[in-house]
Amino acid sequence: xxxxxxxxxxxxxxxxxxxxxxxxxxxxxxxxxxxxxxxxxxxxxxxxxxxxxxxxxxxxxxxxxxxxxxxxxxxxxxxxxxxxxxxxxxxxxxxxxxxxxxxxxxxxxxxxxxxxxxxxxxxxxxxxxxxxxxxxxxxxxxxxxxxxxxxxx
Numbered sequence: 419x420x421x422x423x424x425x426x427x428x429x430x431x432x433x434x435x436x437x438x439x440x441x442x443x444x445x446x447x448x449x450x451x452x453x454x455x456x457x458x459x460x461x462x463x464x465x466x467x468x469x470x471x472x473x474x475x476x477x478x479x480x481x482x483x484x485x486x487x488x489x490x491x492x493x494x495x496x497x498x499x500x501x502x503x504x505x506x507x508x509x510x511x512x513x514x515x516x517x518x519x520x521x522x523x524x525x526x527x528x529x530x531x532x533x534x535x536x537x538x539x540x541x542x543x544x545x546x547x548x549x550x551x552x553x554x555x556x557x558x559x560x561x562x563x564x565x566x567x568x569x570x571x
């Protein structure tokens with residue numbers, strides 16, 4: 419039977435966040451709903467758990483924003499200042515470029531972790547989670563996120 423992460427090995431796990439593979443309805447961008455959900459969590463709770471805070475507006479959040487030519491803090495501000503999802507969508511429509519180049523970003527996202535350095539990162543992370551046997555199964559950083567949050571058995 420394949421191993422599962424040692425409970426607590428990555429810190430607190432938020433299963434309320436969407437998978438990185440969920441596309442944003444208006445743009446088709448993978449991961450954007452997850453970044454928005456993290457911003458909403460901060461708005462509601464004041465901060466993310468330490469296990470997520472280290473990469474908030476950094477890591478993939480930042481890579482997405484670099485791709486779009488925007489500042490991650492601007493997305494957080496839109497979420498914080500919006501009363502509802504419709505307000506967030508209106509704010510994003512004003513902020514995001516007309517051409518989000520979604521296909522390019524989506525391809526880049528699903529391949530994160532597939533370089534030699536990325537594979538070593540995945541191996542190290544999976545070993546720390548007590549799951550070194552899953553190195554061949556978990557092939558990308560989005561897969562690692564889904565595995566840690568229980569969406570991959």
